[in-house]
Amino acid sequence: MTEKKKNREKLTQELTFKALKATTKGLLIYGIYAVASMFLTPISEIVPNFQQTIEIFVIVYILLMIIGELTAKTIYQFFFNAAKALFVILYLIFSLGGGIVDMTFQNINLTVNLQLFLVVAMLLSLLGLAKSVLQAISFLNQREENAHTLASPHTSC
Amino acid sequence: MIIPIRMISIATTIFWLILIGFYASAVYSVKDIHFGFEDPQVGMASENNMLISLSINVDNKGYYNIGSFQTSTKIHDKEGFMITQGSTLIPVIEKGRQVTAFHNVTVNVSDLMQNNQEYLFNDAELKVHEIVGMELAEIIPVQASTNFSVPWGAPLYNFTLDEIKYEAHNLTHTTANFSLSFENHAFFSLDGSIQIYLYSSTNVLISEGQTTIEASQQTPCQKCVELIVPTAGITEDGHVEVFLSTIFLKIGPLVFPFD
Numbered sequence: 001m002t003e004k005k006k007n008r009e010k011l012t013q014e015l016t017f018k019a020l021k022a023t024t025k026g027l028l029i030y031g032i033y034a035v036a037s038m039f040l041t042p043i044s045e046i047v048p049n050f051q052q053t054i055e056i057f058v059i060v061y062i063l064l065m066i067i068g069e070l071t072a073k074t075i076y077q078f079f080f081n082a083a084k085a086l087f088v089i090l091y092l093i094f095s096l097g098g099g100i101v102d103m104t105f106q107n108i109n110l111t112v113n114l115q116l117f118l119v120v121a122m123l124l125s126l127l128g129l130a131k132s133v134l135q136a137i138s139f140l141n142q143r144e145e146n147a148h149t150l151a152s153p154h155t156s157c
Numbered sequence: 158m159i160i161p162i163r164m165i166s167i168a169t170t171i172f173w174l175i176l177i178g179f180y181a182s183a184v185y186s187v188k189d190i191h192f193g194f195e196d197p198q199v200g201m202a203s204e205n206n207m208l209i210s211l212s213i214n215v216d217n218k219g220y221y222n223i224g225s226f227q228t229s230t231k232i233h234d235k236e237g238f239m240i241t242q243g244s245t246l247i248p249v250i251e252k253g254r255q256v257t258a259f260h261n262v263t264v265n266v267s268d269l270m271q272n273n274q275e276y277l278f279n280d281a282e283l284k285v286h287e288i289v290g291m292e293l294a295e296i297i298p299v300q301a302s303t304n305f306s307v308p309w310g311a312p313l314y315n316f317t318l319d320e321i322k323y324e325a326h327n328l329t330h331t332t333a334n335f336s337l338s339f340e341n342h343a344f345f346s347l348d349g350s351i352q353i354y355l356y357s358s359t360n361v362l363i364s365e366g367q368t369t370i371e372a373s374q375q376t377p378c379q380k381c382v383e384l385i386v387p388t389a390g391i392t393e394d395g396h397v398e399v400f401l402s403t404i405f406l407k408i409g410p411l412v413f414p415f416d
Contacts, residue, residue, distance in 0.1 A: 036181070039181075039185055042188060043184070107303050107304070109301065109302050110299070110300070110301050111299070111301075111302075112297065112299050112300075113299070116296060117176070120172075120176055121176060124173055127165060128169055130165070131162060131165045131166060134158065134161070134162050134165070137158075138158040141158070
């Protein structure tokens with residue numbers, strides 16, 4: 001009975017710690033976004049839907065990050081991390097329209113070529129994706145090793 | 158495996174920070190770049206060549222250099238036929254520096270009017286396609302383009318040759334009197350001469366004469382022309398060929414039939 005209680009307490013502590021960590025990370029990213037959005041206000045006035053586009057990105061990114069943190073030390077954490085990296089790639093492609101951003105302001109047509117940014121960002125996201133896959137492999141490997149060690153305990157003389 | 162993964166994590170984070178920091182600062186620094194476009198100056202550069210000169214001032218107070226600053230102008234007529242084009246390139250505008258450049262576009266007025274005499278006699282609208290491009294921080298290509306119209310004033314607007322009136326000069330010759338009138342709607346003055354050749358219905362030159370013209374911008378001009386014509390050569394109909402010659406402009410022949 002005492003053992004069960006101890007385990008429950010440990011699990012609660014672990015969950016609370018995960019939740020706190022996730023909240024802190026989420027708040028930190030939102031704080032960075034809040035500060036950055038002040039500087040981005042002039043761009044929002046020129047580019048329609050710029051604010052909404054960034055907001056949706058930040059919300060989904062924080063959501064995936066919180067879920068990833070809550071599922072820490074499980075294989076699901078790496079699925080969510082990979083999903084986060086894939087989301088960044090797809091979101092950049094769709095929101096930047098392949099790297100060429102066109103906007104019309106009064107009678108002036110403005111074109112910004114962000115293809116280089118897109119390529120570098122996609123490569124970094126792919127690196128993030130590869131990292132998640134490697135972490136998942138490492139995690140499974142570690143778990144297998146632990147299970148093997150428990151199954152055949154080393155006997156000393 | 159943990160160490161390589163950690164190294165990838167650190168490297169990815171550093172590269173993300175550099176990428177976002179660089180692009181954000183490059184875009185943000187646009188607010189510190191000031192562009193000044195003065196009103197275009199129009200004048201005659203040489204014979205038959207009209208020069209449109211636009212003064213461009215770029216004050217780069219941003220964080221980075223500006224690369225390949227380019228201004229390009231294309232002028233079309235209402236049918237879309239390209240009349241002229243011009244381009245000006247400033248390879249690099251270093252940060253903290255102010256650069257003034259002149260964007261010049263030349264139009265051969267004589268060619269324009271010979272190809273389409275509408276521009277000589279009728280006011281029109283010319284379509285201008287203007288492109289300004291640059292590379293922010295010498296890496297991010299940005300281009301702004303716009304279309305607008307500019308009015309074209311005809312130098313010989315409402316050009317009219319009145320009916321020829323004949324008066325006896327002597328036994329063999331007759332005086333042909335007629336007046337010519339027009340309004341100079343062009344941006345330049347027409348100071349020069351008009352050469353007139355009178356042809357019979359059989360295309361035989363029967364007389365020629367010359368008159369001076371002085372027509373500043375937006376002013377009407379009327380001149381009476383008197384030609385001595387051999388009486389035997391006079392026909393009921395024929396045509397008049399007009400050659401206009403000013404300091405900058407030489408146009409002709411402009412053919413006007415009479416009957």
